[in-house]
Amino acid sequence: MEHLPLDDSSVDVIISNCVVNLAPDKDRVFGEAFRVLKPGGRVAISDMVTRVPMPEIMRANLVSWAACVSGAITEKEYVAKMRAAGFVGVDKVAGGENPLEPLYSAKFVARKPG
């Protein structure tokens, strides 16, 4: 996902479930998604996010990273990174309804400007 073997502007839709949290460089991942999408192309991503930043001691735990826990970033950071990559209409469409859940699955949609 950090180096997609696809041409620029060659993809209509990207869907992803519980993968981006595993990438240390999420800006790179969103940048690649943006690069390969055609203008007007859309993304629908389901991923683990947190309510507060993950403590450093957790981020260093590779077992919990591989379990889709430690690599998770906050929902706010997630949206900001998608926007920073150039996506518009970035919207969280589900997840996080239970305020007691520190880590939860959220669904995001966005598109590349046409």
Ligand SMILES: C[S@@+](CC[C@H](N)C(=O)[O-])C[C@H]1O[C@@H](n2cnc3c(N)ncnc32)[C@H](O)[C@@H]1O
């Ligand atoms: C939690 S599983 C989710 C699999 C699938 N999306 C699903 O919904 O069942 C995470 C997947 O991400 C893949 N993965 C991890 N790092 C990756 C990377 N840098 N690029 C592409 N895929 C990666 C793993 O091989 C694994 O198949």
